[in-house]
Amino acid sequence: GAGVSQTPSNKVTEKGKYVELRCDPISGHTALYWYRQSLGQGPEFLIYFQGTGAADDSGLPNDRFFAVRPEGSVSTLKIQRTERGDSAVYLCASSFPTRGELFFGEGSRLTVL
Amino acid sequence: AQSVTQLGSHVSVSEGALVLLRCNYSSSVPPYLFWYVQYPNQGLQLLLKYTSAATLVKGINGFEAEFKKSETSFHLTKPSAHMSDAAEYFCAVLPSPGGTSYGKLTFGQGTILTVHP
Numbered sequence: 330g331a332g333v334s335q336t337p338s339n340k341v342t343e344k345g346k347y348v349e350l351r352c353d354p355i356s357g358h359t360a361l362y363w364y365r366q367s368l369g370q371g372p373e374f375l376i377y378f379q380g381t382g383a384a385d386d387s388g389l390p391n392d393r394f395f396a397v398r399p400e401g402s403v404s405t406l407k408i409q410r411t412e413r414g415d416s417a418v419y420l421c422a423s424s425f426p427t428r429g430e431l432f433f434g435e436g437s438r439l440t441v442l
Numbered sequence: 443a444q445s446v447t448q449l450g451s452h453v454s455v456s457e458g459a460l461v462l463l464r465c466n467y468s469s470s471v472p473p474y475l476f477w478y479v480q481y482p483n484q485g486l487q488l489l490l491k492y493t494s495a496a497t498l499v500k501g502i503n504g505f506e507a508e509f510k511k512s513e514t515s516f517h518l519t520k521p522s523a524h525m526s527d528a529a530e531y532f533c534a535v536l537p538s539p540g541g542t543s544y545g546k547l548t549f550g551q552g553t554i555l556t557v558h559p
Contacts, residue, residue, distance in 0.1 A: 333485065362545045369451075371532050371549030372486070385546060420486070424545055428493065429476050429536045431545050433485035 331355070333434035335421050341440045342411055350406040350437045354423030361404050362431060363396055364420040372420055378404060379426070411441045444469040444535045448550035456558050461505075461520040463553045465533030468514060474536040475516040476547065477507055481529045489531070492516060503527070528557045 334353040342348055354361050360379055364372035374388040378398045386396070393411075398404040408415055418438045422431035449464040467473060477489040490501025497509045503526075507518045516533060531554075534547040 360544055369551065371446075371534075371551050372547075373549070374546050377544075377546060388546075422486075422545065426544050428544050429474050429491055429534070429547060430488055431486075431547070433478075433487070435483070435485045 333421055333423055333432055335419075335434035335437050337437055338435065339438045339440075341442065343442050344411060344413060346411050346441075348408045348411055348439060350408075350419050350421075350439070352404045352406070352421030352423075352434060354402065354404070354421070355432055358423035358425060358432070359401070360424045360426055361398060362422045362424075363404070363406050364422065366418045366420055366436070368417075375406075375419075408439075411439075413441050415439060416441045444473060444537065444548050446533050446535050446548055446550035448531075448533050448553050450553055451551065452554045452556065454556040454558065455523045457525055458522050461518070461523045461527065461555065463518040463531050463533075463555065465507075465516045465518065465550060466514050467516060467533075467535045469535060469537070471537065472511070475507075475509060476534040476536070477501065477505070477516075477518050478532045478534060478549075479529050480532065480552075486532065489518070523555075523557045525557050525559065528555055530554045 363375040366372045377385040381401045393409045396406045418436040420436045422433045447466045475492040478486040479489045480486045492509045500506045533550040
């Protein structure tokens with residue numbers, strides 16, 4: 330597709346379950362980012378990939394959160410032992426290495442009951 | 443550390459009226475500044491950016507913003523609002539030169555713009 334694609338668009342899970350969120354970036358974009366947006370807040374940085382490697386994971390809140398990008402394209406954000414506080418919209422963005430010019434997907438809304 | 447403050451979580455204007463969305467930043471070094479817009483059921487998209495060139499920056503859909511270092515501000519304006527401008531607007535900051543932090547943006551809390559006929 331032409332834009333950043335995120336699946337699922339909505340995910341409802343129970344506390345303690347494991348969740349995977351997928352991001353398919355724009356073809357050719359080497360940089361990929363995950364952000365989290367809680368209700369009424371702006372997006373908050375989680376992790377940045379340049380190619381296959383995580384160049385900056387300083388925004389991951391704790392070790393329950395992990396992300397991979399094994400082939401330098403699609404990325405998966407993984408959340409273990411989900412908690413109610415993890416409920417948010419998880420945004421993926423991709424770009425060329427151009428400062429601040431990110432292309433965002435529509436997000437995956439995660440609800441933890 | 444940087445931060446961004448958007449004054450006013452909701453702004454309401456009449457169609458044809460001036461749009462002014464306020465953004466103030468704090469940064470230890472001159473930053474790069476951005477405005478992103480999120481239309482209903484769409485992803486965020488870049489509206490305009492300031493990267494230490496001209497202080498008055500023009501963006502898409504008739505929007506512009508002026509970087510004022512003395513006021514640490516980067517307010518977004520549009521002379522005449524259109525119904526299609528209704529959306530949520532986010533101001534964001536990036537360190538300059540930033541090393542490898544190409545996309546590690548710090549966002550404000552957002553301002554929802556409502557346009558009345």
